[in-house]
Amino acid sequence: MLEGGSADAVRELKFRDPARARAMVDALTRLTVDIGRAPVSVMHVCGSHEQAIAKFGLRAVFPRALNVIMGPGCPVCITDTPEVDEGVVLARQGVHIATYGDMVRVPGTALSLADAQAEGAKIHVIYSAAQAVDLARSIRDDVVFFATGFETTAVATAAIVLNGVPDNFSILSAHKYIPPVMEIVAEMPQTRVEGFLAAGHAATITGWGVFEPFVARHKLPVVVAGFEPLDILAGLVKLLELIRDHTPQVSNMFPRCVTREGNLRAQDQLWKVFRPTGGRWRGIAHVPNGNLRLRDEFAHLDARRRFTIDLTSLWDYAPPLLAQSCICGDIMAGISSPSDCTLFGQECSPEKPVGACMVSSEGACRIWHQYGGHPDLRGVA
Amino acid sequence: MMRRGLVDDRLGLKYGAGGRAMRALVERVCLAGLGDVPVDGIGLAAMDDAAALRVGDRWLVITTDSHVVQPIFFPGGDIGRLAVSGTVNDLAMMGATEPLGLTCAIILEEGFSKADLERVYASIREACREAHAPIVTGDTKVMGRGELDGLVVNTTGVALCDRVVSDAGLHPGDVLIVTGTMGDHGMAIMAARHQLALEGDLRSDVAPINGLVRAALDAGGAGIVAMKDPTRGGLSSALHEMAEKGAVGILIEELAVPVRAATRAAADLLGIDPLVVANEGKAVIGVRPGAANAVLEAIRRHPLGGGAAIVGRCLSEHPGAVILDTGFGRRMLSEPEGELLPRIC
Amino acid sequence: MCLGVPGKVVEINGKSATVDFWGVRRQVWLDVVDEPVAVGDYVLNHVGYAIRRIPDSEIGETLALYEELIKASEQDDLMAADVRAEIAATQEREDA
Numbered sequence: 067m068l069e070g071g072s073a074d075a076v077r078e079l080k081f082r083d084p085a086r087a088r089a090m091v092d093a094l095t096r097l098t099v100d101i102g103r104a105p106v107s108v109m110h111v112c113g114s115h116e117q118a119i120a121k122f123g124l125r126a127v128f129p130r131a132l133n134v135i136m137g138p139g140c141p142v143c144i145t146d147t148p149e150v151d152e153g154v155v156l157a158r159q160g161v162h163i164a165t166y167g168d169m170v171r172v173p174g175t176a177l178s179l180a181d182a183q184a185e186g187a188k189i190h191v192i193y194s195a196a197q198a199v200d201l202a203r204s205i206r207d208d209v210v211f212f213a214t215g216f217e218t219t220a221v222a223t224a225a226i227v228l229n230g231v232p233d234n235f236s237i238l239s240a241h242k243y244i245p246p247v248m249e250i251v252a253e254m255p256q257t258r259v260e261g262f263l264a265a266g267h268a269a270t271i272t273g274w275g276v277f278e279p280f281v282a283r284h285k286l287p288v289v290v291a292g293f294e295p296l297d298i299l300a301g302l303v304k305l306l307e308l309i310r311d312h313t314p315q316v317s318n319m320f321p322r323c324v325t326r327e328g329n330l331r332a333q334d335q336l337w338k339v340f341r342p343t344g345g346r347w348r349g350i351a352h353v354p355n356g357n358l359r360l361r362d363e364f365a366h367l368d369a370r371r372r373f374t375i376d377l378t379s380l381w382d383y384a385p386p387l388l389a390q391s392c393i394c395g396d397i398m399a400g401i402s403s404p405s406d407c408t409l410f411g412q413e414c415s416p417e418k419p420v421g422a423c424m425v426s427s428e429g430a431c432r433i434w435h436q437y438g439g440h441p442d443l444r445g446v447a
Numbered sequence: 448m449m450r451r452g453l454v455d456d457r458l459g460l461k462y463g464a465g466g467r468a469m470r471a472l473v474e475r476v477c478l479a480g481l482g483d484v485p486v487d488g489i490g491l492a493a494m495d496d497a498a499a500l501r502v503g504d505r506w507l508v509i510t511t512d513s514h515v516v517q518p519i520f521f522p523g524g525d526i527g528r529l530a531v532s533g534t535v536n537d538l539a540m541m542g543a544t545e546p547l548g549l550t551c552a553i554i555l556e557e558g559f560s561k562a563d564l565e566r567v568y569a570s571i572r573e574a575c576r577e578a579h580a581p582i583v584t585g586d587t588k589v590m591g592r593g594e595l596d597g598l599v600v601n602t603t604g605v606a607l608c609d610r611v612v613s614d615a616g617l618h619p620g621d622v623l624i625v626t627g628t629m630g631d632h633g634m635a636i637m638a639a640r641h642q643l644a645l646e647g648d649l650r651s652d653v654a655p656i657n658g659l660v661r662a663a664l665d666a667g668g669a670g671i672v673a674m675k676d677p678t679r680g681g682l683s684s685a686l687h688e689m690a691e692k693g694a695v696g697i698l699i700e701e702l703a704v705p706v707r708a709a710t711r712a713a714a715d716l717l718g719i720d721p722l723v724v725a726n727e728g729k730a731v732i733g734v735r736p737g738a739a740n741a742v743l744e745a746i747r748r749h750p751l752g753g754g755a756a757i758v759g760r761c762l763s764e765h766p767g768a769v770i771l772d773t774g775f776g777r778r779m780l781s782e783p784e785g786e787l788l789p790r791i792c
Numbered sequence: 793m794c795l796g797v798p799g800k801v802v803e804i805n806g807k808s809a810t811v812d813f814w815g816v817r818r819q820v821w822l823d824v825v826d827e828p829v830a831v832g833d834y835v836l837n838h839v840g841y842a843i844r845r846i847p848d849s850e851i852g853e854t855l856a857l858y859e860e861l862i863k864a865s866e867q868d869d870l871m872a873a874d875v876r877a878e879i880a881a882t883q884e885r886e887d888a
Contacts, residue, residue, distance in 0.1 A: 081854075082774075082775070084774050086858060086862065087775045089862045089866075090858075090861070090862065090866075092866075093861070093862060093865035093866070096865060097865070113792040114792060114795055114796075117718070117878050119793075120778055121720070121773070121776060121777055121778070122773045122774075122775045122778075123771065123772070123773040123777040123778035124775060124776045124777030125776065126776040126778065126779070127775065127776040127777075131855065140792060141792055142792060166789075166790065166791045166839070167717075167788030167789045167790045167792075168788075168790045170788055170792050171785070171788075175850050180459055180460070180461075181457070181459060183459075183460075184457055184458075184459040184460065185457070191641055191788050192473075192641070193641065193643050193717065193789050193839065193840060194821075194839050194840025195838055195839060195840070195841075196821060197642065197840075198807050215791055215792065215839075216836055218796070219791060219838065219839055220817045221824050221838075221843065222821075222824070222838070222840065223842065225821065225823040225824050227840060228823075229823065245535040245834065265804070267796040267797075267836070267838060267843070270796070270836060270843050270844045271843060293796070295775045296858055298863055300857070300858050303861055303865060307865075310881070318490075319857070321850060321854065321857070322454055322847070322850030322851060323796075323836055323844050323846060323850075329824070329825070329826040329843060329844060330826055331824065331825070331826040332824045332825075332826065332843060335823075335824065350487070352741075373545065381842065410767060417453060427781065436779075436781075438777060441768075441779050443770060443776075443777040443779070444777065638816075643818075643820050644809075644818060644819060645816045645817070646816065646817040647815055647816030648815075649815055649816065649847065707815070708814060708815035709815040709816050710815070711814075711815055712813040712814050712815025712816040713815065713816045715797055715799050715813070716813055716816065716818070717838075718795045790795065791795055791838075791839050792795060
């Protein structure tokens with residue numbers, strides 16, 4: 067129910083029209099029948115896509131033969147424990163940490179930032195990167211911006227760097243870059259993924275052209291989709307069409323925000339400040355070029371160089387050997403399910419998650435743990 | 448369906464936030480520690496909004512609340528109004544809509560401003576007037592600077608009533624009514640607390656609603672089978688408790704839940720679901736189907752109930768679960784995880 | 793990745809703009825958006841930065857795209873007639 071009823075609000079609503087949504091679901095059903103395999107597995111690589119699918123309850127209406135897998139697209143969930151530990155150690159040293167809300171409860175080896183806060187550390191939840199700079203300007207103490215998120219969010223971090231920051235401000239970059247992990251999923255030998263739904267907001271920055279080499283290499287279709295219910299359904303319809311017709315190509319179903327080149331001004335700023343480097347993603351081991359780190363020209367703003375971050379103080383706690391038994395990568399690739407994991411429900415639970423699939427509120431393992439499987443709401447009343 | 452987690456050795460903020468963690472703490476530490484001493488009525492173990500003790504052929508309803516909100520003054524109210532409303536409303540949720548009196552104990556941090564305290568008392572007085580509930584006794588303490596965050600207010604309320612309504616009385620087929628818009632208080636607080644710099648008409652709904660509940664009870668009588676105020680944890684927390692205690696499933700039509708435009712816009716911007724956000728001037732009422740329309744009309748006629756709506760019903764399937772029909776599909780409404788934080792992803 | 797929320801620009805303040813999100817307003821930084829932004833434009837906001845100007849025409853074009861998709865997918869399926877009628881009815885109500 068919406069108040070106001072302004073023309074703008076009504077217009078927004080057109081991407082939430084239930085009649086069109088039903089038509090698209092019917093189209094999905096027809097397409098899965100045409101394709102003739104069950105399940106047809108596709109993957110999205112965006113936490114916000116999963117949030118939107120969950121929020122609108124779309125899984126209860128997808129045809130049974132369609133398996134939409136949540137890939138490694140939640141930047142917070144795939145932030146590995148050593149990176150969280152870096153933030154925790156700095157916080158315990160008395161540095162003010164400014165970070166996005168998503169990050170605060172993600173556990174490191176021993177503690178999350180929220181736990182550190184309970185011990186007295188100064189953790190500031192911000193909505194915008196600019197607020198971290200404002201904080202540094204308002205106090206004398208050191209402020210570290212624990213910067214998480216994918217390239218879309220890294221753009222904001224780049225903007226504040228280029229705008230100039232006070233001397234007591236530095237950045238601990240845990241930013242990630244999505245295209246490399248699609249490669250890893252596509253290259254897994256037993257992967258069942260037949261196509262990808264690409265994140266519309268990241269593509270707003272990078273452009274859809276960035277997926278062309280991927281499609282040429284792997285012969286898998288990629289559809290760029292937005293986040294309203296109709297956007298997601300339309301994206302899936304298009305993806306299934308491409309799968310049915312064996313036409314691997316990039317298709318842009320989010321033209322109101324995404325172009326082939328993307329936002330060149332944002333890209334320019336992003337790559338001026340950051341460089342891609344390899345790193346570990348929680349549950350997915352090494353992702354070449356998957357991490358974004360500050361370039362040498364900005365070393366003076368790099369918290370890793372400004373401070374000595376000694377992680378050994380946290381090693382008294384249980385070592386992360388468990389991570390080696392984690393099969394989140396296989397779960398995300400559609401090869402395994404949570405119940406196949408030896409850690410599921412035992413060493414790995416929502417209170418003490420090992421892998422990304424358990425960290426995310428929409429992660430496959432988290433949902434299985436909470437509801438004893440994927441709750442089937444098709445038949446509800 | 449309910450899985451109570453373990454309680455950490457060090458108790459973080461989530462334990463006060465009204466969700467799963469807090470209920471785990473109450474069950475495993477508070478109840479376990481205090482023991483379940485049987486009383487003639489509804490006691491500690493019921494974990495209801497208040498206790499109800501039989502006195503002759505009537506019930507004495509008693510509740511207590513401590514209030515620690517920051518900021519102390521927020522759009523739409525302050526800690527004083529919150530303290531009175533919280534306690535009056537807890538009594539009302541049990542069916543006790545005419546409080547005999549409230550206590551008011553305050554603990555001040557050293558250096559607290561006298562002018563601010565006067566402002567808080569003026570607010571308490573106004574809220575008491577609206578609720579027809581006097582403050583009859585109190586207490587005052589001061590703690591050292593830094594030992595306490597500004598001001599803590601504790602209120603206890605007592606009332607007599609003839610019929611107690613618990614939060615455990617739902618049956619399959621019962622209808623669920625909310626008395627107005629959801630999510631206003633928590634979004635106003637969040638916007639103020641994290642300096643989110645949102646301009647707009649975000650304001651708390653904090654108000655004593657005992658008059659409104661009286662009107663509903665007069666119209667519905669025994670047809671009203673369960674009531675709860677959706678405070679910390681929002682409508683989601685309240686429904687989960689009611690579903691579990693009543694051993695029913697609950698199906699909510701998301702598009703039927705009233706939400707103010709400002710609350711909706713702020714929640715969208717911050718990635719938060721209005722259904723898990725606190726309310727301080729609302730109730731969710733479970734009504735037998737035959738009485739639902741009469742109760743709804745009575746609530747809507749009350750000045751504080753104009754936005755009331757039927758939002759769902761109870762099922763025999765999926766006991767303990769709260770299912771949301773989104774208009775596009777269905778999902779399980781999740782329980783909130785602790786303090787609400789803005790998210791970027 | 794990436795809670796992007798659209799809003800409408802109501803005021804330009806140098807490097808930032810006041811954006812209306814149909815209930816609340818916030819300052820949004822313009823450092824990153826790649827086109828000049830004017831009052832009345834729609835922008836996509838992510839963590840306080842406008843990352844894209846959404847051309848007005850695109851909204852209509854997106855709807856047309858969805859219509860295309862639906863029509864192409866419905867061949868002589870009998871059920872489609874009902875749904876098409878429903879969509880048409882909704883369209884009529886909105887346009888009225």
